[in-house]
Amino acid sequence: MEIVPPRAILAMGAMLNFFGYFMVWLVVTKRISKPHVWQMCLYICIGANSQSFANTGGTVTCVKNFPSSRGVVLGLLKGSVGLSGAIMTQLYLAFYGGDNKGGDSLILLVAWLPVLVTCIFLPSIRVMKDIHRDNDVKIFYNLLYVSLGLAIFLLIMIIVQKKFAFTRVEYVLSGVVxxxxxxxxxxLVIREELNIWMSKKGDISRLNISIQVENPPSSKTNWSFCFKSAFKPLERGEDHTILQALFNIDMLILFVVATFGVGGTLTSIDNLGQIGKALDYPDSSISTFVSLVSIWNYLGRVSSGFASEILLDKYNFPRPLMLTFVLLLACIGHLLIAFGVRYSLYASSILMGFCFGAQWPLFLSIISELFGLKYYATLYNFGSVASPIGGYILNVRVAGHLYDKEALKQLEAKGIFTRKIGDDLNCVGVQCYKQAFLIISGATFVGAVVSLILVLRTRKFYASDIYKKFKEESQVVNGTIVTSREID
Incomplete structure (x- = not known):
């Protein structure tokens, strides 16, 4: 988005989404010849990574449009992402019914539905002049209430559909709701736009409106300046160049914290089913864990976004300190898994879902606040890289390796020293994940300690009014609108 407008980013994401998943659908339904493994991996990679374009185009645009409420905006948007899986499930059931076991239908739905939604709303996605309105917060809360209603309905449907067999009509009705x-x-949005339009129509006849743009920035990036100024320190909150932000100690701290924090909770969520089997939970309970994670992931996202914004606005409570508390809470969830306390996996799934979701609005808001919004699209995606890195280290190299090691030990104890190639390793008991999650708990605690360093480094910054310049850049004074913020 530093080079092209949001609409171009979203359009590229839609094309990649359709191409990737449509090619997978063609392969699965045998409408084309069987591809090589690398080709299939490429199709999946293109389809899966297309969501980065949608996330960037939508999220960064909204943060730039509402810079004084970025925590709230990120909470709402990331909360919607947290519900997206449950939403797609309900729509799939509405389109194809509960008896349709073919995964090909789901793949085709994932291929065309996001593209259709993107095409419908593409004209409305743009960065606008930010004119602060007193009722912005009220609108956001109304959106939150609608979002909570959707989450509650999805939770009810998940529970009811597991208890009772739905007919096709009932699935359609739930999808319609x-x-x-x-x-x-x-x-809500159309009503607010009409109110703004009527207000402007009444004001234009009696106000002398002039727009003053101070120091309009160039749309081209001066890369030679970026390299020369990479190690030149700027005040926190100023618009850093990409290299200035990447070589900043604050960014390094945030990256380490996200790697351990997000990576740890992601490992817990990815292995939740396997953990349930190892601890001898019934299949019905394991499916309940997955539902709990989905809903609490959403609640973590919206609550951290709104709560951190309220605390920051009223008490100058630093967002990095709230991130520290979330990481400490995640440590409790990891320890519950490590020691396998009876029935503790219910509480752990709630904690893991909540903490995984809560970290994202905090983490992404802090990046925007410390390093500015000019290159936020690039920095936003750089910060998101911490998740797969942390997931690989803690999930594959720690949890996966130690699980296989314990499973082999159990086979040897039974006198089985050889197994067929391709056979899955099954481990039973608390020991399967105990050592792994003790390590993950330690890593998450280290992340919490490191985040305290960021709290100390940024305490003066968060003690000030960090949104002051955005409030001053968009205001109405004596009938004159004055704006100096960059408009894409």
Missing amino acids: VMVLIFSPLV
């Missing part, structure tokens, strides 16, 4: 709840915020 989901669609109504998804699109109901449009009523």
Whole structure:
């Protein structure tokens, strides 16, 4: 988004989404010849990574449009992402019914539905002049209430559909309710736009409106300046160049914290089913864990976004300190898994879902606050890289390796020293994940300690009014609108 507008980013994401998943669908349904493994991996990679374009185009645009409420905006948007899996499930059931076991239908749905939604709303996605309005917060809370209603309905449907067999009509009705709840915020938005339009229509006849743009920035990036100024320190909150941000100690601290924090909770969530089997939980309980993680992931995202914004606005409570508390809470969840306390996996799944979700609005808000919004699209995606890195280290190299080691030990104890190639290793008991999650707990605690360093480094910054310049850049004074912020 530093080079092209949001619409181009979203359009590219839509094309990649359709191409990647449509090619997978063609392969699965045998409409094309069987591809090589690397080709299939490429199709999956293209389809899966297309969401980065949608996330960047939508999230960064909204943060730039509402810079004084970025925690709230990130909480709402990331919360919606947290519900997306449950939403797609309900829509799939509405389109194809509960008896349709073919994964090909789901793949095709994932290929075309996001593209259709993107094409419909593409004209409305743009960075606008930020004119602060007193009722912005009220609108955000109304959107939150609608979002909570959607989350509650999805939770009820997940529970009810597991207890009772639904007919095709009932699946369609539940899908219709989901669609109504998804699109109901449009009523709030259209009403607000009409109020703004009527207000402007009345004001234009009696106000002398002039727009003053101070120091309009160039749309081209001066890369030679970026390299020369890479190690030149700037005040926190100023617009850093990409290299200035990447070589900043604060960014290094945030990256380490996200690697351990997000990586640890992601490992817990990815292995939740396997952990349940190792601890001898019934299949019904394991499916409940997955549902709990999904809903609490959403609640973690919206609550951390709104709560951190309220605390920051009223008490100058630093967002990095709230991130520290979330990491310490995650340590408790990891320890519950490590020691395998009876029935503790219910509580652990709630904690893991909440903490995984809560970290994202905090982490992404801190990046925008410390390093500015000019290159936020690039920095946003750089910060997101911490998740797969942490997941690989803690999930593959720690949890996966130690699980296989314990499983082999159990086979040897039974006198089985050889196994067929391709056979899965199954481990039973607390010892399967105990050592791994003790290590993950330690890594998460280290992340919490490191985040305290950031708290100390940024205490003066967060003690000030960090949004002051955005409030001053968009204001109405004596009938004159003055704005000096960059407009893409």
